[in-house]
Amino acid sequence: MITAMILRALDTRAVWVVSILLLVALAVPFANLALPVSSPLHIPDYVVPLFGKYLTYAMLALALDLVWGYCGILSLGHSAFFALGGYAMGMYLMRQIGSRGVYGNPVLPDFMVFLNYKDLPWFWYGFDNFWFACLIVVLVPGLLAFIFGFLAFRSRVTGVYLSIITQALTYALLLAFFRNDLGFGGNNGLTDFKDILGFNIQSVTTRAALFAASAIALGLAVLVCSAIVNSKLGKVMVAVRDAESRTRFLGYRVDNVKLFAFVVSAIIAGVAGALYVPQVGIINPSEFAPENSIEIVIWTAVGGRATLVGPIVGGLLLNFGKTMFTSIWPDYWLYALGGVFVFVTLFLPKGIVGAIRGVFGKKPAPRADNTQAEDGGQTDAPLVTDAHPDPAE
Amino acid sequence: MATRLLRLTVLLIASLLVAVPVAMAQSQATPALVDALGQGGFPQREAAVAALVATTDQRVVPILEALSDGDLYTRKSDGKVVLAAKAGGGFALTDPLDQSGLGTASPSDIDKVKINNGLRGKLRTAIGQMTLLSTDRAVRLSAAQSVLKAADPSTLKLLQAALAAENDPQLKNVMELAEAVIVLKTDSPLAAKRAAIQTVAGHGDRDALTVLTAALATVPVELKPDVQAGIDGINNQLQLWGLAQNLVYGLSLGSVLLLAAIGLAITFGVMGVINMAHGEMVMLGAYATFVVQQLIQGYLPDLSDWSLMISIPAAFLFTGLVGIVIERSIIRWLYGRPLETLLATWGLSLILQQAVRSFFGPTNRPVLIPDWMTGQFSLGGLDITWNRLWIVVFAILVFAALQLVLNRTPLGLQMRAVTQNRRMASSMGIRTPFVDAMTFGLGSGVAGLAGVALTQIDNVSPNLGQGYIIDSFMVVVFGGVGNLWGTLIGALSIGVANKFLEPYVGAVLGKIIILVLIILFIQRRPRGMFALKGRAVEQ
Numbered sequence: 001m002i003t004a005m006i007l008r009a010l011d012t013r014a015v016w017v018v019s020i021l022l023l024v025a026l027a028v029p030f031a032n033l034a035l036p037v038s039s040p041l042h043i044p045d046y047v048v049p050l051f052g053k054y055l056t057y058a059m060l061a062l063a064l065d066l067v068w069g070y071c072g073i074l075s076l077g078h079s080a081f082f083a084l085g086g087y088a089m090g091m092y093l094m095r096q097i098g099s100r101g102v103y104g105n106p107v108l109p110d111f112m113v114f115l116n117y118k119d120l121p122w123f124w125y126g127f128d129n130f131w132f133a134c135l136i137v138v139l140v141p142g143l144l145a146f147i148f149g150f151l152a153f154r155s156r157v158t159g160v161y162l163s164i165i166t167q168a169l170t171y172a173l174l175l176a177f178f179r180n181d182l183g184f185g186g187n188n189g190l191t192d193f194k195d196i197l198g199f200n201i202q203s204v205t206t207r208a209a210l211f212a213a214s215a216i217a218l219g220l221a222v223l224v225c226s227a228i229v230n231s232k233l234g235k236v237m238v239a240v241r242d243a244e245s246r247t248r249f250l251g252y253r254v255d256n257v258k259l260f261a262f263v264v265s266a267i268i269a270g271v272a273g274a275l276y277v278p279q280v281g282i283i284n285p286s287e288f289a290p291e292n293s294i295e296i297v298i299w300t301a302v303g304g305r306a307t308l309v310g311p312i313v314g315g316l317l318l319n320f321g322k323t324m325f326t327s328i329w330p331d332y333w334l335y336a337l338g339g340v341f342v343f344v345t346l347f348l349p350k351g352i353v354g355a356i357r358g359v360f361g362k363k364p365a366p367r368a369d370n371t372q373a374e375d376g377g378q379t380d381a382p383l384v385t386d387a388h389p390d391p392a393e
Numbered sequence: 394m395a396t397r398l399l400r401l402t403v404l405l406i407a408s409l410l411v412a413v414p415v416a417m418a419q420s421q422a423t424p425a426l427v428d429a430l431g432q433g434g435f436p437q438r439e440a441a442v443a444a445l446v447a448t449t450d451q452r453v454v455p456i457l458e459a460l461s462d463g464d465l466y467t468r469k470s471d472g473k474v475v476l477a478a479k480a481g482g483g484f485a486l487t488d489p490l491d492q493s494g495l496g497t498a499s500p501s502d503i504d505k506v507k508i509n510n511g512l513r514g515k516l517r518t519a520i521g522q523m524t525l526l527s528t529d530r531a532v533r534l535s536a537a538q539s540v541l542k543a544a545d546p547s548t549l550k551l552l553q554a555a556l557a558a559e560n561d562p563q564l565k566n567v568m569e570l571a572e573a574v575i576v577l578k579t580d581s582p583l584a585a586k587r588a589a590i591q592t593v594a595g596h597g598d599r600d601a602l603t604v605l606t607a608a609l610a611t612v613p614v615e616l617k618p619d620v621q622a623g624i625d626g627i628n629n630q631l632q633l634w635g636l637a638q639n640l641v642y643g644l645s646l647g648s649v650l651l652l653a654a655i656g657l658a659i660t661f662g663v664m665g666v667i668n669m670a671h672g673e674m675v676m677l678g679a680y681a682t683f684v685v686q687q688l689i690q691g692y693l694p695d696l697s698d699w700s701l702m703i704s705i706p707a708a709f710l711f712t713g714l715v716g717i718v719i720e721r722s723i724i725r726w727l728y729g730r731p732l733e734t735l736l737a738t739w740g741l742s743l744i745l746q747q748a749v750r751s752f753f754g755p756t757n758r759p760v761l762i763p764d765w766m767t768g769q770f771s772l773g774g775l776d777i778t779w780n781r782l783w784i785v786v787f788a789i790l791v792f793a794a795l796q797l798v799l800n801r802t803p804l805g806l807q808m809r810a811v812t813q814n815r816r817m818a819s820s821m822g823i824r825t826p827f828v829d830a831m832t833f834g835l836g837s838g839v840a841g842l843a844g845v846a847l848t849q850i851d852n853v854s855p856n857l858g859q860g861y862i863i864d865s866f867m868v869v870v871f872g873g874v875g876n877l878w879g880t881l882i883g884a885l886s887i888g889v890a891n892k893f894l895e896p897y898v899g900a901v902l903g904k905i906i907i908l909v910l911i912i913l914f915i916q917r918r919p920r921g922m923f924a925l926k927g928r929a930v931e932q
Contacts, residue, residue, distance in 0.1 A: 074732045074735075148912075151913075151916045152915075152916065154916075155915070155916040155917070155919050156919055157915055157916065157919045158919075159731060159732070160665075160667050160731050160732065160735065161870060161915060161919060161920070163667075163732065163735065164667075164866045164867075164870050165870070165911070165912045165915050167863065167866070168863070168866075168867060168908045168911060168912055169908075169912060171863050171908060172904075172905045172908040172909060172912075175901050175904055175905050175908075176901075176902075176905050178901065179901055179902070290863065294669075294736075294739050297736060298736065298740075301736060331747070331750075331751060332747075334743045334744065334746060334747035335743075335744055335747050335748075337740070337743055338739075338740040338741060338742070338743030338744035338745075338747070339740065339744065340740065341736050341737060341739055341740020341741070341743070342723060342737050342740040342741060342744075344736075345727060345733045345734075345736050345737040345740070346723065346726055346727070346737065349733070
């Protein structure tokens, strides 16, 4: 059965994406490490972690696309899962510093010595093992998503209400992680990492390896998502997105479908966060900021919802644009970002990928009718969820 | 910060203006008058003291005290009266009036100004007269407080005299406390002490609590139960006042939340539009207030006191207009797609923020606080600041006005009709697009009003709105839509709950708890407290 799923996952598009990602995972480290600096194909050292970071962002956007594009759940709290995964990895990296910290304490990280901790808090146990940290990277975001989703979907909190409480969730976590007594370094977060799995985290080779790992992880995430959306379950997810009540009346357990998508998405986001931290070298509470979550939504929307390529394109493009913009015209970045938000929602509802597919007349993105968009506010109830107005539109 | 500095400066200038005429009214104590202390015998000295007292110059008080303590000397060379303190083998001399150093002198160079018991008694009275019986209220207050602190039994008589002459309730309070403390210290009869304990307990404030706690260790055993009862009584009373104070803080926070959220409740309730740019509407309202203030200062300085009042309609109209433009240009294309509206308005909020930052700069802009909004007053054990009180009043007025508009005007009727059944309203001839534009304008205008109020308690900066947007959403989601009462109760209960949690768990944790509680509450009632009744399944 699993083989069948994998085979189905390998539809042409997913295969293309994954092969490109594998190629990138090999080519970029090669161009960075093996080619001489004089070569026109040489990739400078600073570019590698930068694009590695973009790849983790793309993965995050893909995770959001799984719940928003395919299941109609607009989560404004995905940065929470990303940051939690990042914190788990950061804790491992902190423990690896050992006695090389400023205070030279073999067990306690610097900030704990500074805050007069006597012993390591219990939730830091085990993080000296890489496998344990990896387990937590998957477990904590997944568990949080499970509990939160279980409560929210069972109570049928949908639409904007769900969006707002996911935002409240990440805001609450932001406030909590800012507190020094939570034991995660307060507003400074975790930083000053030395090495990962015994390799110097600053070295060019480690960074190239991390880049390759990010590209491969993204490829795997595409495979997983592709397997899900091409399965029967994926069809039910789309049905939930387009007509939740109808799907429920047809006898599907809508809550469980949503919960599954939400948890998988949270895990992918957590892994993305774990890959992000060693490449940028810091994790602090600002990663939880609700604004970040909304930015993820716009990456997905720009690239194209309900496509697997779209969020990757959007994540890479917008973050590259942000880096360019903020270095050339820092004052105008917010205009550009805001403009993109408005422009995309008004004129490119299917995103770049969706629009290109529309132009080339390929298979349209699933479901494209929105019969009522024209009559300007057709909703009967004041608080419509997006059951009618469909997110794929 | 800037406004606080400004307020401080204003206060300083004001106090200077008040202080100068008072100082002019007094005559100065001259060196000649002081030097007279060192000449002649006791009768002359008494006359010199009287002359000094007659100047009512406060600098005289320490001189008289020094005289009483035997620290006042005459310099033999020129007969000048100086303060002398032992320093090494000789004395360090200072001028008694201006405190300037006059070098050192050997013991043979100076003579002590002698006093006897009669003069000592006179001096005590004179000092009391200059302080506890002074005509200046501030002097009396500080004197009474220092008596309370020192609790010197020898001042009891004087204190009682002053108490009899005192009319000011606050001063009387301090003096009574001081009297009771002194009585408790001396070996007066038990009955008198018990009465003193009663008096102190009757005051019921923190000072009284300190006095009683200190007394608990020193009073005779028979009185300990009385003191303990007094302490318990005060503690209970303080706790009650503390609760009331928290309630006041909570209502004040709640009214700010109400102002910020109520515009959102209208747009959300009527149109189902999640307006993420709502916070920026609040911010625009605040900047409108700033612009109105600058314009009035520039062109109509006579109206400066009224600029805040003039800002209210100006901010309402300006942000309302901006809202209508936004609705007509962007939001109307996105009806029925609430999640997309959310994104578009978020983008809009980024643009508005950056636009204001480019135009006005990233720093805070000062908005003056009118006189009638500064300062605070006490009500029993409550401290209430005027600006907070006015904001509560303003929030109530805005709420009432909105209720009137929604329930008593044709526009309100149409809005409610569209809220309840858009298509039916449309087929009855209501121009729903017009109603939408007006509703969005009204919601934005109300956000502008919130901005006017927030200039008085927050910094006017491009980020002003961001601080309120999540809280406003919490209020609206918690209260439910379609009914402004839900918003009112939601805002007030979140405000009060926040302020009641704060003393126990701190501000940040309190906020986290509130957020978690709201998330859990939404599980129970996915449509908020006052959900609009409708069909069970969303369409």
